[in-house]
Amino acid sequence: MREFFKYVFATVLGVIISLGLFLVVFIAVIVGLVSSLDNDKPVNVTSNSVLYLNLDQAIIERTPDDKFANLPIVGSNGDKSIGFNDIIKSLKKAKTDDNIDCIYLSVTSPNAGFATMREVRNALLDFKSGGKKIIAYSEVYTQGAYYLASAADKVYLNPEGALELKGLSAKLMFFKGALDKLGIEAQIIRVGNYKSAVEPFMNDKMSDKNREQVTAYLGGLYNTFLEGISQTRKISTANLHLIANDYKIQQPKDALAYKLVDGLKYKDEVLDELKELSGIDKSKNITSVSINDYAKSLPKNTDYSxxxxxxxxxxxxxxxxxxxxxxxxxxxxxxxxxxKARMDSSIKAIVLRVNSPGGSALASDVIWREIVLTKKVKPVIASFGDVAASGGYYIACAADSIFVQPNTITGSIGVFGVIPNFQNLLNNKLGITFDGVKTGQYADIMSTNRPLTPGERLIIQNSVNRIYDSFISRVADGRKKSKSYIDSIGGGRVWIGTDAVKIGLADRTGSFNDAIVAAAKKAKIKEYRTVEYPEIIDPLKQLMEHGTDKVKTYFAKQELGDNYNLYRQLKSAISKSGIQTRMPFEITVQ
Known part of the structure; x- marks a missing residue:
């Protein structure tokens, strides 16, 4: 009887604790919903305001609707983020907003890709063309931060701070040694000598083909990076290259001597200059509005007329x-x-905004089919972000026109499959063996507890070849080129945006807004409004459906720190199923 009551008590206690936790989460959700009502109120921008542009937050495709961003809920996204499109729209509005006198640009280490940074940087240059000033200040400028800050009228660095200008490097991670120690064989089936997504599982260093394309890719990024700085700082790209190559910027005074910054100042001195620009007495506080709040104050494009x-x-x-x-x-x-957009008669044209390294070949083909059908009814223009490679290119290749940034990564027309063989690990290291029966020679063709037979490997290779043939056929039809030509520039090779235009994988370099204007022009409409799809998923729904995954990710990041990226890449690679059309590498650029 004592044991009975002990178990009953434990059960009741468990229920009480669970209810308590549920109540805490429920209250947090209610608080979040209530607080979001205040957050959604438009900000009142008063005269003589300074627009505070914080570019250290994550700059993503669209600003998320995260009602729980400021709540201590594990699994919610507590970090600030903003869509690049909202930054661009805000800067365009601020250019003619009489209440905004200037911009204070704060950036140390931006969380954005190179093409996204270029979109934002060009928007800053456009803001300046209206006659208003931009002041940039930071204690530390990483290279990405300096690329953005160099668009400002004045760039200031803390007298004891640091500025990086050293060139770009790329590091790839290889798992073959670890797999060998674990007794795991990665069985590789691929098409394309440049399709090197599988190389981390079969090599311990880059192949010559991969080194060739990474060198070209990195060089293209670096050229765009230097050209942007050169144009605004009036320093030749040759001199910038020399400064970086010889690591001449070692002290703050070096940055001033080589004219990378306009002054070494403390923040209070910068604030005084901002007060002067905005016509505020030095004894008073600056009236500022953050880019996040300013974006919320923009009028919604709901002119239903x-x-x-x-x-x-x-x-x-x-x-x-x-x-x-x-x-x-x-x-x-x-x-x-x-x-739905195709069947909506009020929608006259579509812009497909792609930022993807690829993925499932089958899923890519499903999306491609809808683009083909839609193009028969109304114009479809593709706009590529930081990366639109492999499957990311597949889904857009049928568009009427493709816009890229000079530093967009695209192409990677290739296919691969990886089937792990755990036999050595299971048999020899863990002592686990398998036995069974089957009704056909290939009934267990995808078994991971033994190596592929020659017949099975041939079947899978034929499947990969067939998908690759479909891939280059889709591209050839969409780009109006021969299959043999697409094959010659395919093979998994990655191209920078400027080169993609030269070889015909894209039509022109241009911004996101350029793509929208081109879509309207092709549809022969002069007056129009833009609508964005698909609808952003409600954060409460996302938390309820994916909360467990977010919690696991949160604790993994806390525990692993900088090593989380290694864990994420290995887990991602192991979890891939089916034939993949994916960018051939994931690179950390420093």
Whole structure:
């Protein structure tokens, strides 16, 4: 009887604790919902205001609707982020806003890709063309930070701070040695000598082909980087290259001597200059508004008297089957969105905004099919972000026109499959063996507890070859080129945006807004409004559906720190199923 009561008591206690935890979460959700009502109120921008542009936050495709950003809920996204499109719209509005006198640009280590930074930087240059000033200040400028800050009228560095200008480097991670020690064999089936997504599992260093394309890719990024700084700082790219190559910027005074900055100042001195620019007495505080709040104050494009619409459909993240999310391209969700836009007579043109390294070949083909059908009815223009490679290129290759940034990464037309063989690990290291029966020679063709037979490898290779043939056929049809030509520039090779235009994989370099204007022009409409799809997933729904994954990710990051990226890449590689059309490498650029 004592044991009975002990178990009953434990059960009751467990229920009470669970209810308590549920109550805490419920209260937090209610608080979040209530606080979000205040957060959604438009900000009142008063005269003589300084627009505070914090570019250290994550700059992503679209500003998320995260009602729980400021709440201590594990699994919610507590970090600030903003969509690059909201930054661009805000800077365009601020250019003619009489209440905004100048911009205070604060950036140390931006969380954004190179093409995204170029979009933002060009928007800053456009703001300056209206006659208003931009003041940039930081205690430390990483190279990405300096690329953005160099667009300012004045660039200031803390007298004891640091500025990086050293050139770009790329590091690839290889797992072959670890797999060998574990007794795991990665069985590789691929098409394309440049399709090197599988190299980390079969080599311990870059192949010659991979080194060739990484060198070209990195060189293209670096050229765009130097050209941007050269134009605004009036320093030749040759001199910038020399400064970086010889690591001449070692002290703050070096940055001043080589004219990379306009002065070494403390923050109070910079604030005094901002007060002067905005016409405020030095004894008073600056009236400022953050870019995040200013974006919320912009009038929504809801002029329903304008009937014609251009739909912007965001395809962001890895490509896979199913619904996906705001960070993952789900073939069901995106293809359904394209289909609805095609059937909506008020939508006269579509801009497919792609920022993806690829993923499932089948899911990519599902989305491609909807683009083909839509192009028969109304114009489809593709706009590429930081990366639109492999499957990311596949889904857009049928568009009427493709816009890239000079430093967009694209191409990677190739296919691969990886089938792990755990036999050595299971048999020899863990002492686990398998036995069984089957009704056909290939009934267990994808077994991971033994190596592939020659017949099985041939079957899978034929499947990979067939998908590659379909891939280059889709591209050839969309780009109006021969299959043999696409094959010659394919093979998994990655191209920088400027080169993609030269070889015909893209039509022109241009911004996101350029793509929208081109879509309207092709649709022959002059007056229109833009609408964005798919709808951003409600944060409460996302927390309820994916809260467990977010909690696991949160604790993994806390525990692993800088090593989380290693864990994430290995887990991602192991979890891939089916034939993949994916960018051939994931590189950390420093």
């Amino acid at each position: 304008i009937k014609n619409k251009v739909a912007v459909i965001y395809a962001n993240g890895d490509i896979m089957g199913g619904e996906g999310s705001d960070e993952v391209i789900g073939s069901e969700r995106i293809s359904r969105t394209i289909r």
